[in-house]
Amino acid sequence: MGSGNDHIQHVAHHTLGGYRFCPHCRTALIISEQEGVPRPACPACGFIHYNNPVPAAGAIIVRTGQILFVKRKYEPRIGLWSLPAGFMEHTESPEECVIRELQEETGLFGAVKNLVGVYAAGDDPRSRVVLIIYHMEVFGGEERPGDDAAELGYFPPGNFPPFAWNSHHRALGDFFARHAGGVT
Ligand SMILES: [Zn+2]
Numbered sequence: 001m002g003s004g005n006d007h008i009q010h011v012a013h014h015t016l017g018g019y020r021f022c023p024h025c026r027t028a029l030i031i032s033e034q035e036g037v038p039r040p041a042c043p044a045c046g047f048i049h050y051n052n053p054v055p056a057a058g059a060i061i062v063r064t065g066q067i068l069f070v071k072r073k074y075e076p077r078i079g080l081w082s083l084p085a086g087f088m089e090h091t092e093s094p095e096e097c098v099i100r101e102l103q104e105e106t107g108l109f110g111a112v113k114n115l116v117g118v119y120a121a122g123d124d125p126r127s128r129v130v131l132i133i134y135h136m137e138v139f140g141g142e143e144r145p146g147d148d149a150a151e152l153g154y155f156p157p158g159n160f161p162p163f164a165w166n167s168h169h170r171a172l173g174d175f176f177a178r179h180a181g182g183v184t
Pocket of ligand 1: 023026043
């Protein structure tokens with residue numbers, strides 16, 4: 001009992017991915033070792049929760065040398081800034097996801113120009129994330145914050161706002177390293 005037991009409970013909670021019961025049959029999940037990896041599993045029906053990272057896609061939009069950011073309206077990281085980005089729906093491609101997220105959060109219609117990079121992100125409390133960042137161009141729409149964006153802003157390199165997510169910072173670093181001669 002005491003703090004040692006609390007620690008075990010804490011580790012078990014994270015290993016379970018936050019889940020305690022089988023989503024199929026409501027039996028209490030146990031930790032089962034699968035090929036050396038502890039996974040939440042149902043002893044009654046055989047369900048295994050793999051707890052994979054969730055794919056997300058985000059956009060780098062450049063206007064007169066400045067980058068488009070959105071200010072987060074909700075937790076986690078409320079009030080901090082990110083690239084327009086969001087989680088992929090089950091039926092979407094990454095390109096469809098980033099086009100939809102851009103439209104929802106900024107009102108802008110965009111098209112994918114290039115893949116900037118793919119990033120493993122561990123700083124989102126909701127899930128580990130595989131973040132796919134695209135350089136996009138805007139061809140229409142009316143700029144206004146929407147969905148989980150409270151505010152929009154364009155910021156120049158060297159004067160970026162406080163980042164919600166480290167992976168977005170890394171993606172912009174890669175983007176500017178590749179476009180050292182300037183971006184449009
Ligand atoms: Zn079950």
